Amino acid sequence: MSGAGRTGRLPRALRIAVAAALASALFPHLARAQMYVGSTAPHAGSVEVSAGASWAAAYELNARNAEETRNTGSGSDPFVLFATKSRVTAGTGGQVRVGLYLTHSLMVEGGVHYLRPSLDTRVTSDVEAEGTVTATERLTRYVVDGSLVAHLTPLSFAGGHGVPFVLGGAGYLREVHARSELIETGREFHGGAGLKVWLGGGAPRFGVRVDVGVSSRHGGVDFDTARRTVRTAGASLMVLF
Amino acid sequence: MRRAAALLLGAAVVSCLSVPAIAYLKLGTRIGTRTVTMKWAQLPIRYLVTNRGVPGVTAAQFEQTVTRAFHTWDAVPSAVVSSEFVGFTLSSPASGDGATVLGFQNRPELDRTLAATSFMVDTTTGAILEADIFFNSSFSWSVAAQGDPSGFDLESIALHEIGHLHGLAHSAMGETELRAGGRRVIAAESVMFPIAFAAGSIADRTLKADDIAGISDLYPAAAFNRETGTISGKVTKNGAGVLGAHVVAFDPRTGKLIGGFSLSDDGSFVIAGLDPGPHVLRVEPLDDGDIESFFDVTLNIDLDFRVKVYDTIVVVPRGGGTSGIDIKVQPK
Numbered sequence: 001m002s003g004a005g006r007t008g009r010l011p012r013a014l015r016i017a018v019a020a021a022l023a024s025a026l027f028p029h030l031a032r033a034q035m036y037v038g039s040t041a042p043h044a045g046s047v048e049v050s051a052g053a054s055w056a057a058a059y060e061l062n063a064r065n066a067e068e069t070r071n072t073g074s075g076s077d078p079f080v081l082f083a084t085k086s087r088v089t090a091g092t093g094g095q096v097r098v099g100l101y102l103t104h105s106l107m108v109e110g111g112v113h114y115l116r117p118s119l120d121t122r123v124t125s126d127v128e129a130e131g132t133v134t135a136t137e138r139l140t141r142y143v144v145d146g147s148l149v150a151h152l153t154p155l156s157f158a159g160g161h162g163v164p165f166v167l168g169g170a171g172y173l174r175e176v177h178a179r180s181e182l183i184e185t186g187r188e189f190h191g192g193a194g195l196k197v198w199l200g201g202g203a204p205r206f207g208v209r210v211d212v213g214v215s216s217r218h219g220g221v222d223f224d225t226a227r228r229t230v231r232t233a234g235a236s237l238m239v240l241f
Numbered sequence: 242m243r244r245a246a247a248l249l250l251g252a253a254v255v256s257c258l259s260v261p262a263i264a265y266l267k268l269g270t271r272i273g274t275r276t277v278t279m280k281w282a283q284l285p286i287r288y289l290v291t292n293r294g295v296p297g298v299t300a301a302q303f304e305q306t307v308t309r310a311f312h313t314w315d316a317v318p319s320a321v322v323s324s325e326f327v328g329f330t331l332s333s334p335a336s337g338d339g340a341t342v343l344g345f346q347n348r349p350e351l352d353r354t355l356a357a358t359s360f361m362v363d364t365t366t367g368a369i370l371e372a373d374i375f376f377n378s379s380f381s382w383s384v385a386a387q388g389d390p391s392g393f394d395l396e397s398i399a400l401h402e403i404g405h406l407h408g409l410a411h412s413a414m415g416e417t418e419l420r421a422g423g424r425r426v427i428a429a430e431s432v433m434f435p436i437a438f439a440a441g442s443i444a445d446r447t448l449k450a451d452d453i454a455g456i457s458d459l460y461p462a463a464a465f466n467r468e469t470g471t472i473s474g475k476v477t478k479n480g481a482g483v484l485g486a487h488v489v490a491f492d493p494r495t496g497k498l499i500g501g502f503s504l505s506d507d508g509s510f511v512i513a514g515l516d517p518g519p520h521v522l523r524v525e526p527l528d529d530g531d532i533e534s535f536f537d538v539t540l541n542i543d544l545d546f547r548v549k550v551y552d553t554i555v556v557v558p559r560g561g562g563t564s565g566i567d568i569k570v571q572p573k
Contacts, residue, residue: 066496068414069444071426072439072440072441079427079428121521123523126548127416129548135521137553137554181556181563182556182557182559
């Protein structure tokens with residue numbers, strides 16, 4: 001019977017998978033060599049989730065003097081009661097990203113960053129007080145962004161474990177003052193590059209991701225309307241499904 | 242009331258009802274144990290002008306100049322005030338006749354007073370019924386477009402006095418120095434600072450942020466309460482409240498300076514009319530003018546503390562207030 005004849009045999013696809021698994025177990029160095037480049041994962045539809053630390057550099061705000069109008073005969077420049085110089089300090093926090101592979105090397109991802117920088121205003125040259133005072137407050141910054149990630153598969157190394165990537169995208173900026181009295185929102189565009197190192201093969205598999213970039217921002221906590229550029233960096237653990 | 246440069250002012254108000262000036266940027270009148278803000282209940286403010294000129298300023302020029310000053314206050318977008326010139330009168334600017342009159346008067350005995358405002362107030366409501374401003378013709382006056390060093394700028398002084406006429410008290414937003422014969426203003430950032438700039442200066446033809454906050458706090462347009470906010474708190478020294486501390490909110494985005502005072506024994510203060518966003522607070526003793534220029538002489542104003550910059554940035558919400566600010570100052 002033809003039916004009986006097929007009973008003891010595995011389907012062709014399953015046989016190939018079993019053979020690949022055996023090969024992977026017996027010759028792991030060969031399997032690793034194909035983990036990224038030329039492998040079946042990631043592929044269109046693969047999902048990558050990462051979580052880790054996020055950092056954004058400090059940026060300077062305008063220096064502004066507290067000025068009064070001089071009386072006639074007291075000079076022509078404004079009278080400076082005191083001088084201020086403000087900055088938003090570097091912030092550290094966390095990030096979570098979820099990515100969807102469109103192809104073997106292209107991925108779209110969305111992420112949320114949470115950071116806690118400070119707004120510092122340094123007060124100097126007070127005409128009636130000695131010394132310098134820095135007035136400060138803690139900010140809470142959220143960035144919700146989306147990016148297109150291009151993996152540079154021809155540049156992969158370490159047997160395919162490591163793969164550099166570049167990314168670019170845009171996001172929404174939400175910065176909350178210390179006592180939530182005021183929320184300042186803005187937009188950002190970003191670009192960057194990074195490196196992923198996978199710690200295993202197949203899917204699901206784990207890895208480490210680091211990236212650096214620049215974010216061009218408008219709005220949020222700022223003292224003028226010009227765009228500003230902020231350096232960013234991140235390090236995450238990731239898992240590919 | 243505004244005095245000549247190099248000289249100090251007396252009380253802010255010369256009133257037939259002797260109302261004290263003890264409220265933040267605003268004049269007040271005591272009704273029993275409470276203080277009621279003095280303000281006009283009915284607008285526009287209808288005023289007459291004394292049909293009398295002085296050397297260098299005709300009656301017509303006087304009217305045109307004070308009308309410009311009224312219009313400067315009327316034009317503040319965050320406030321609802323208006324005025325109307327009714328006509329010339331032969332009457333002098335004197336209280337009690339039911340008419341609001343502005344004009345020159347020769348008052349040589351007031352050798353340090355350029356001009357002064359007096360009021361008639363409904364003591365049950367605080368409503369201003371009448372206000373009169375006299376400009377002391379024993380001084381030289383100028384209406385020159387670019388100012389004239391031989392005379393005090395009439396428009397600048399009128400703008401200050403009309404601020405009083407609306408119900409504003411003096412601002413302490415200025416710096417002075419003591420010289421032989423009196424105190425001289427070095428710089429100021431409020432038209433309502435009690436000491437005038439030198440003759441020839443036209444700098445006080447323009448309202449500053451502190452003036453705009455004051456008039457808007459007194460006669461707020463709907464947008465004022467919606468778009469600006471307040472900071473409130475206490476100034477304390479060794480655990481006790483400081484009365485009469487000058488608290489200045491500085492907006493590091495715009496450079497605006499807006500001030501207020503701690504007005505009670507527990508050191509409480511409120512500063513209104515602030516743009517939303519971060520502010521730096523600076524507290525100083527009221528040492529750039531006579532205390533009587535700002536407060537009732539019976540109050541025990543504390544001048545014995547050092548200037549202090551609060552080490553926390555205070556953020557003003559839009560249409561709300563940030564409260565509970567506790568600024569501790571140190572004795573000198």
